[in-house]
Amino acid sequence: MPIYRCNQCGFISEDTSAPIGSKLPCARCSAASTVYDTVFYVEKLLERYVAALREVKALQQNDPAPEAPAAQQAAPEPAPPALLDADMRNTKLLATPEQHAPLQAWFQSRQIEARFEHALVDTSGFFDDAACLIGDGYALFGELMERVCFAYRKSHSGVNLELGNLSQKDAQAINQLCRQLYSHTFFARYHYQKPEKIVRLTLQAAPAMRQFFDGGWLEWYAFIELLKQTQAHGQAFSCARGVKVVFPNEDLHELDVVCLPQGQAPVVIECKSGEFRRDIDKYLRLRKRLGIERSRFIICAADLTQEQASGLSAMYELSFVNLPMLALHLAQLARLAA
Incomplete structure (x- = not known):
């Protein structure tokens, strides 16, 4: 089920009419809001919550509080952070x-x-995360970006990547990137044929994804x-x-x-x-x-x-x-x- 949260007013809603990865106006304040798959959205939120919880525990271990009476030593678990709070990347x-x-x-x-x-x-979406992955490894991922961009220009529905001629390390890195982009909905489908070492990608029809691969x-x-x-x-x-x-x-x-x-x-x-x-x-x-x-x-x-x-x-x-x-x-x- 697609879901969005408005970063202007905090309104949360489900919307079955909008494709995942697109933007639609908030039902409360009309600000542009990105639509995500609900399962993926919850997974990302939990990742951030777990990371924040680890950081809190690490700080508590590095700076222990004075010993308190036994009756006061038990403290409640820290509450989950607000959904996409301002502290998350401002x-x-x-x-x-x-x-x-x-x-x-x-x-x-x-x-x-x-x-x-x-x-x-x-930056509440995943465009910046994906861009950093691509940019940091562009020497290896440049051909993938060129192939995807070419497919969009020619109105092709997908891209097949043959990894058999690459080293195991490079092939693994490209396959992992494709899988990560798929998990963030940058591709509509991802399939890896292990015996042939071929990655099959189906492109997203959403304009936001086309713009991203076309230089965004x-x-x-x-x-x-x-x-x-x-x-x-x-x-x-x-x-x-x-x-x-x-x-x-x-x-x-x-x-x-x-x-x-x-x-x-x-x-x-x-x-x-x-x-x-x-x-x-x-x-x-x-x-x-x-x-x-x-x-x-x-x-x-x-x-x-x-x-x-x-x-x-x-x-x-x-x-x-x-x-x-x-x-x-x-x-x-x-x-x-x-």
Whole structure:
């Protein structure tokens, strides 16, 4: 049975009409809410509860309380945390107008209209988890992403992966990723033919899944990396994804990932999982119109080598990185600002 919980008002409801993985308006406040399979949703909640319970017990062991009288030593079990509470990845904090307000003010000060979709930074789903799995292992998983993306473009219903020519370790890693993505509903069906070492995947029809495989995963990966580096250096910030900016002459552009650390200029990341060279001039002009230093306007291209990225950065007034280089570049920006 499909289920959703609104991150704005906390309303919980079942809805048999919406496909799993899609978004639908909350019945109480109309905010966009992601639909999950009930069994999978409960399993994920229990995982988080068990993890929180372990952490509480570990803290109690490391910092024991003074010995109390025998009658007072028995303590009740800690209550389960609230369903997808704000402490779980600060979902409620990120997906609010208030969190976006500093970015809004920054653009307004430059006579630029910024249009935000607050739900795009909602990390209560599994898009960010899946993106990190893919991004961290992209050297191995890149072909899988290309095959799935191609299948969507050609309106194919599924993908077959032959793993027999790979090493046992690589084959196991790809099979495990496919199984994990299936468990998170990124695929409609998953089947592994062990004797032939073939993984058979049926694609999800939901538009959200098609968008994820067609480059959305890279935006999520860059967004999470940016949050990690900003939080690691204790910086207050405002962040957004998919920001539509309208200049005074009514030119419209979309910025994939934007973060505004307090007291600094924004960091903009444009994410490219395919061909991007024809867009270089567009990004040069956009960077200059925004008035951002070249080091803070980043083109993250998944298929670049380190040598290619360094060469392009030397040729153009932009910062080109691949996935392994992204975290290093962001950490350097944070250190320079500290």
